[in-house]
Amino acid sequence: MGKLAINGGEAFRKEPLFTWPMHDQAEEQAMMDVLKSGKWWYGAKVKEFECLYADFQGAKHGISCVNGTAALYIAMKALGIGPGDEVITTPWTFVATSAAIVQAGAIPVFVDIEPESLNLDIKQIEAAITPKTKAICPVHFFGRPLDMDRLMAIAKKHKLLVVEDAAHSWGGKYKDKGLGCIGDTGTFSFQFSKNMTAGEGGIILCNDDDIQTNVWSYMNCGRWPGKPWYHMENISGNYRMTEFQAALLIAQLARMKSQMAQRLITHDFLYDKLQSVPGIETLGPDPDYSTQRSHHGMCLRFISEVWGGVTREKFLEAMDAEGITLMSGYVFPMYRMPAFLKPENLPPGDYPDYSSMYQPVVEKAVEEVFLMPQHLLLAKPELAEDFLRVIEKLYDNRQELL
Numbered sequence: 001m002g003k004l005a006i007n008g009g010e011a012f013r014k015e016p017l018f019t020w021p022m023h024d025q026a027e028e029q030a031m032m033d034v035l036k037s038g039k040w041w042y043g044a045k046v047k048e049f050e051c052l053y054a055d056f057q058g059a060k061h062g063i064s065c066v067n068g069t070a071a072l073y074i075a076m077k078a079l080g081i082g083p084g085d086e087v088i089t090t091p092w093t094f095v096a097t098s099a100a101i102v103q104a105g106a107i108p109v110f111v112d113i114e115p116e117s118l119n120l121d122i123k124q125i126e127a128a129i130t131p132k133t134k135a136i137c138p139v140h141f142f143g144r145p146l147d148m149d150r151l152m153a154i155a156k157k158h159k160l161l162v163v164e165d166a167a168h169s170w171g172g173k174y175k176d177k178g179l180g181c182i183g184d185t186g187t188f189s190f191q192f193s194k195n196m197t198a199g200e201g202g203i204i205l206c207n208d209d210d211i212q213t214n215v216w217s218y219m220n221c222g223r224w225p226g227k228p229w230y231h232m233e234n235i236s237g238n239y240r241m242t243e244f245q246a247a248l249l250i251a252q253l254a255r256m257k258s259q260m261a262q263r264l265i266t267h268d269f270l271y272d273k274l275q276s277v278p279g280i281e282t283l284g285p286d287p288d289y290s291t292q293r294s295h296h297g298m299c300l301r302f303i304s305e306v307w308g309g310v311t312r313e314k315f316l317e318a319m320d321a322e323g324i325t326l327m328s329g330y331v332f333p334m335y336r337m338p339a340f341l342k343p344e345n346l347p348p349g350d351y352p353d354y355s356s357m358y359q360p361v362v363e364k365a366v367e368e369v370f371l372m373p374q375h376l377l378l379a380k381p382e383l384a385e386d387f388l389r390v391i392e393k394l395y396d397n398r399q400e401l402l
């Protein structure tokens, strides 16, 4: 028997640092109110949430939908992105970003990321632009904004659309402008793991009235405002949010400002302390243009050599055994995701040869990165300190992990 819980030793923590999702009487009341009202379907609560969220983020319009994946697909369709178009995007993201591009019939063109932010490397975008490029779809990874002035200047110069995947950016601001409100559209997710949740949910934000109408149409089966109920203008599906989801999200939104503040305190506390922890690296400091930070957890790197060859997977298993459950990063750069390597999955088009692609920064991220989920940042620093103590315990006994 070893000292470490993974080898039969005593676990450092018997209880999780913080459990997720959280709710109180506000959600209970909201659920019961909708239930008893008999109005469960797309109505006043959905519209109230759309207005509240658009205001919270600083957009003119909000159009809700079932989830963040659908939000991206709807945004692509509503902006007219389709067959023959290329969309420049990041290889380091959840599959939804690139899948939505393919579902709309377009071609994802992957550009490598920056090591200090894990965001699309803006310096490399122009080299990837061709006559077929129609849009850029960046992800503000884990809530950290891209330099949107630089990105928008490139988009303007080449007349490209910008579809922000803001699925990690609730409440975040770039130079005092809400993330997801700077490009032509911005999309958000309210899936279970996200900073605010109704189990599932999504929203598309935009500032343009015509885009709003088209987004609404694609969200709602292709209907058109002012036309008869069974008159469809677009081919689409039913992506409507329910009143239950909207009522939950209204309650969750009311808690966002204080939760963002708590995550910030814990994030900065851990960020400072981690600078002196061997073999665990933080990303670069948050840039000054990030004027309202909203963290979707922490992205960290595990440097196996410093741990004498312990693998990241073994480290994460050992952390879990001690009572601190973290996540590995993405296991593939998106261009190596099996789904994109099967020609039968892709609409006709001249695809880049994904199978021969190698982008060094994302490849390194796939090897090294692990993620601390957002809800652990809701633990007070005194509690979050256990995270550091557990790492220390593992490091001191690292030979047990070989």
Ligand SMILES: *Cc1c(COP(=O)(O)O)cnc(C)c1O
Pocket: 067, 068, 069, 070, 093, 094, 096, 097, 139, 165, 167, 168, 188, 189, 190, 191, 200, 201, 202
């Ligand atoms: C979660 C997520 C999505 C998709 O959201 P769902 O609501 O799960 O469909 C899209 N992009 C990124 C970067 C995400 O993390």
